[in-house]
Structure formats: structure tokens, C-alpha cells
Amino acid sequence: MKQPETNGRRVFLSKLLGGGVAAAGALMGLRAPALAKVLEGPDEGFDPGEHDYVFVVDIQKCIGCGNCVRACGIENNVPEGQFRTWIERYVVTHEGVHVDSPEGGMNGFEAIDPALREQAINAFFVPKLCNHCAEAPCVQVCPVGATFTSPEGFVLVDPEHCIGCGYCIQACPYGVRFMNKERRVADKCTWCYHRIRRGQQPACVTVCPTGSRSFGDTRDENDPVAQILKDDQWDVLKPGMHTQCQVLYVGLPRVVV
């Protein structure tokens, strides 16, 4: 008569499977449902067709503290040494323009060379990020459709579909794209798409202490960005590229590229 197995491979595997299912269940149970809704799930009531977003950068308010760069890195798990947004410092002299951005401005800026300071006729900070162009060159060149314009007008990268060819990085006139060195796919600012879907502001806007960065819906008349459009005193970077940038700069000196 055959004895029932007690220590065979089959028993071991079935126990392993049972244990795995139980552990997964326990881990899922640990997540409070309320927390998951606020922080992890997309908002079900979001209608993409009802919004028209723009991002506004006020040059005259930026103090170059680097809060935005740090927050972006934390919020989006940006690898060290790479930046979805960064700050440039322009120092204009009669001899030429000096631009620096140490570590993307992540840790702020040191005082400039005293000799340069003597010559400076103008100096200011310029935050940079993806312009979410309405006519985006990166979307046109992507051979697999991994970078695309979402129904709300966000230019996004599908990391599961990207093959990492890097065409989009070369096509971007603003240099905002990079090859994520951990995931090996193209990466860039998403305007914190996941936060917008939940009714939050982008992380960089949330932490900006002077209100130099703002984000809003131009279809909402009460939104502060609607006033900026009404004032009609904004510029875009490299207007000659005709990419129809949706990042608007207020008080942008002409020397900025």
C-alpha cells in the first residue's frame, strides 16, 4: 500500500504556494484603503476633455533655492545626477553671458566670482522643465509611440513601451529629456501627471516658496493662471521652433535660450 507523501516535492510546492498567497494577502491588507485612495489611485471622476493646462514660471520671483529640484527628485524617483527640472543662473555682462547650474541648482547656488560680479549688468534665475509642446518634436520622432500627447495635453512617456532608442532626446529643442540610467528608458517631466489627476499641484509648485512656479487650468476663470493669460505678458522659450510650448515665462529676458 502506498503511503501518503509527507515530505515530498509536491507537498513542499503546495505549501510554498499557500504561504505565498497568504503573505501577499497580509501585505495587501496592511494598506489602509483611505490612504490608497489619496496617494495611490487615480481619481475616477477626472474628465480629460475638460481641462486645458498651462505651467507659468515667473522669472522675477525665482530665488534659486532649489526646493523645486529636490522635491521633483523625491516625488518622481529621479536618479541621482539626472533632472526632470533644474534652475539656471544667468549673469549678463558686456563681454558675454555666463550660465551655470551646479547639480541642476538642487543645493542652491554659491556666490559668483567677485570679478564677474563687478562686470554684471543683469543676473537672474531661470527654472526649466518640459514645455509640454502642443506640437512636440519628441512625439513625432518616437518610432514606437511610447512618447505621446495625452488627451489633456500632457506629453508623456510610456516606460513599458519605450525601447530606449533615444531619438526623442535628440529631437527635444529644450534638452529636457534624458535616458533614465536606472530604468533605461527615456524620462522627463510629466507635470506630475499622477498628482494632477488627483487634484493636486505638481510637486515643484507645491514647494516653491515664492510662487515663482504655478500651474493651472486656463478654462477655469478663477484660476490664477487665467489672469496671466489675460495680461498677455508672457513668453515661451525658443519661439522660433514653433512647438507651441505650454510653459509660459513671465518676465523672461531675451538673452535666455
Place this chain on the structure above:
Amino acid sequence: MKPSPRSHLYRLLLVLAVAGAGFVGLRQLAIPDSWDEEHWYRGDALDELAAQPSRFGGNASCEGSSCHEPPANHKANYDALSQGLHAGVACESCHGPLARHAADGEKLDHARLNVANELCLGCHQELIARPQNFPQFSETLLYHELLNVRETSPCRACHNPHEPA
């Protein structure tokens, strides 16, 4: 039996048919199920991207909250901040991401700040590129000179970061 005089054509047709079927089959496998033919992207990508967790909760998470009433001073600090000169500065500008703390009560080491002057100088260090009207630290300011305040002095000795003046 003699082979058909057109057998080379039949063979060619068979090869073409197999190649065509292979191409169509591979193409079906390569195109994601949710592919949007009109806008040319994978439809599921939107919800996948939107599922990324938020780490910064924004001031909305703390507003009107009754958490940390005295003795922890959390609410007092929040109220003072929203009325003073630092009114536009969000909690997370200095204290770092707090979304999990606000939603879940998670304890966070980075939220407790114990700084002498680096944090303040991050914004208020005198720099040529900063806007002219923005308050910037100067050792030659009258009060600073009278009290012998240096760049390395602890700002908190005189200034309350939640209610600066």
C-alpha cells in the same frame, strides 16, 4: 507520376502565404491590447502613470486639521505661518514630503528640523541673481551689526521661522 510543370509557382505561393500569415500573427502579438490607433499610444499607460504614489501632500492635508494641538504646537505653527511673512511657503518646502505622515500618521525623521542657519540661508543668502526686493541676509544690516551677527550665527536665536520678522 511527373511533377506539375507549375510546381515552382505553387511553392512560391506557399512560402508567401506562410510569410504573410507569420507577419500578421507577429504584428498582432507586438501591438498592445489597449493601443489607440488614432492617437498612437498604449491606452493603459495613462492609468499606469496616474497610479504613481504622491509623496508631497500639500498644505491642504494640514489645513483645518486638529492634529498636534498643544503641547505639540503643530497647529499653532501652521496658523502662525499662514498669517506671517512666510505665508506663501508650504510646510513641505522646509519639512520635506509629508503626504504619508498626513494620511497615515507615519513617523518621519526628516520632518523634525534642527538647523542653525543653512536652511534659512538656502533662500536668504545674499546672491546677485536674487530679486532685489527679496530679503537677503547681510552682516552690515544695522541690527545685525549692533548684535554682531555673522553669517554663521544661528538665525533662530532671534527669528522664528514660522513667524519671521
